[in-house]
Amino acid sequence: MLLPTLSPNAPDLADAVIIGDEHLSREDLVGAATAVAERIRGARTLAVLARPTGSTVLAVVGGLIADVTIVPVPPDSGRREIHHILTDSGAQAWLGEAPTGATLPTIPVRRYARSWHSHPEPSADSVALILYTSGTTGAPKGVPMTRRAIAAGLDALADAWDWTSDDALAHGLPLFHVHGLILGLVGPLRRGGRLIHTVTPTPQNYARAAADGASMFFGVPTVWSRIGAAPDLAQQLSRARLLVSGSAPLPVPIFEQIRAVTGHEVVERYGMTETMITVSTRAGGERRPGWVGLPLTGVETRLVEGGAALPHDGESVGDLHVRGPMLASGYLNRPDATAESWLGDGWFATGDVAVIGDDGMHRIVGRRATDLIKSGGFRIGAGEIETVLLAHPAVREVAVIGVPDADLGQRIVAYVVGDRSPDDELIAFVGQELSAHKRPREIRWTESLPRNAMGKVQKKLLGDGSERG
Ligand code: MCA
Ligand code: AMP
Secondary structure, X not given: OOOHHHOOOOOOOOOOEEEOOEEEOHHHHHHHHHHHHHHHOOOOEEEEEOOOOHHHHHHHHHHHHHOOEEEEEOOOOOHHHHHHHHHHHOOOEEEOOOOOOOOOOEEOOOOOOOOOOOOOOOOOOOEEEEEEEOOOOXXXXXXXXXXXXXXXXXXXXXXXXXXXXXXEEEEOOOOOOHHHHHHHHHHHHHHOOEEEEOOOOOHHHHHHHHHOOOOEEEEOHHHHHHHHOOHHHHHHHHHOOEEXXXXXXXXXXXXXXXXXXXXOOOEEEEEEOOOEEEEEOOOOOOOOOOOOEEEOOOOEEEEEXXXXXXXXXXXXXXXXXXXXXXXXXXXXXXXXXXHHHEEEOOEEEEEEEEEEOOOOOEEEEEEOOOOEEEXXXXXXXXXXXXXXXXXXXXXXXXXXXXXXXXXXXXXXXEEEEEOOOOHHHHHHHHHHHOOHHHOOOEEEEOOOOOEOOOOOEOHHHOOOOOOOO
């Protein structure tokens, strides 16, 4: 059973989910989400505009109860992105709020409706969620996540982090990724503890959640960096049990700053949309700054270079492959891309380059793919932004890269050849078509792009030279 604590006979829990100003007891959750389930039963796939609201929580939980696949859509998605996600996933309707100009029908989510009908537990192989994630080129790919994989991934984390129903989890991460949605919402619902979703992950909101009794905090490195820079607020987090970072590398100075101001060594964990979390430091183990820890229970990892396995000696750098029960089994409608990354025998090629110590500790060195940018913990494909910019009449050539950024890890910069237009216009143009976080922070106009003899843009020559592109 994916959500045992949401069975109609589970004991009530006041404030099982607090999201912004909305408070849902466990009884509210079960009653209202079951009412959603009644309305949608028999549907196959529904889209949810994943704003951080009680309606989104009820829509997702209603889908889980009714065995209807939910596709969370970034609420600030542009036209092109929404169109792609809806057509690729085959979503039949919007559940809850719909974006302006929506063409699909809308099924309302009613906060005060109640049903106590008991729905049968869906098959463990049923697809609960389809999450979209960027590749280097083209539109985002859908990753179908089964109930079995989600349950396995969450239980492996509970084991690593000693995560129980006594924990109250706090975070303010988006509800359309593994981090905020699966770990951050389905996680506490599976464990049976409270969730405080702070809507935005600001230092003020995290300090308030700590004062309200949160024991566990999730953040991307940008969030921890901003908290570290606000020591008075950060001190409030001292009383928590566990601070967890993931989605991008946590720089060592930030680890140390958080330790200095909260007394906590942040637990770092590593994962991907396609694999959920596979490697983590443990609540009861060493937290080594710059290292992401040990494979979770049930996970195997290997380092490969040119088809040969590399030793785990803390020095050999190779492609990281992972295998475990929390992995998805492929991309939706993309057998080509699936075949590139799922290698057979259950192994998945992460595209990340790593070293493994003889004690099993993993360090992520970087990414093999040159065109994937991580900004604020969001995975962003350079190619997707380039395609949009090329459709702007002023743009003749474009190359998008991630440049190092103290706050965001990387920030998106677009090198453009064309008829000079206001930078804001180009940035807004990307925002109309894609999500807000895919907008370039900066446009750099140039006479030409550096190309090799084959005509391919040499991104390594752009930026200040330190970029991974
Ligand atoms: C942003 N702004 C811009 C631009 N970009 N303005 C002009 N041009 C741009 N290009 C605006 C924003 O709209 C915002 O305005 C203001 O600038 C500040 O933006 P920003 O610095 O980005 O801060 P933020 O909006 O506070 O976002 C930082 C964030 C966010 C909260 C850390 O990046 C975030 O939520 N990241 C989480 C990503 C995540 O959950 N990833 C998980 C995927 P205004 O203030 O007016 O709005 S990874 C995953 O799931 C795996 C499995 C894993 O390992 O976890
Ligand atoms: P996404 O599919 O958005 O979850 O992005 C997954 C990618 O984020 C991984 O392939 C890594 O490149 C990166 N990532 C996630 N967690 C970490 C971490 N703790 N350290 C370094 N990179 C990470």
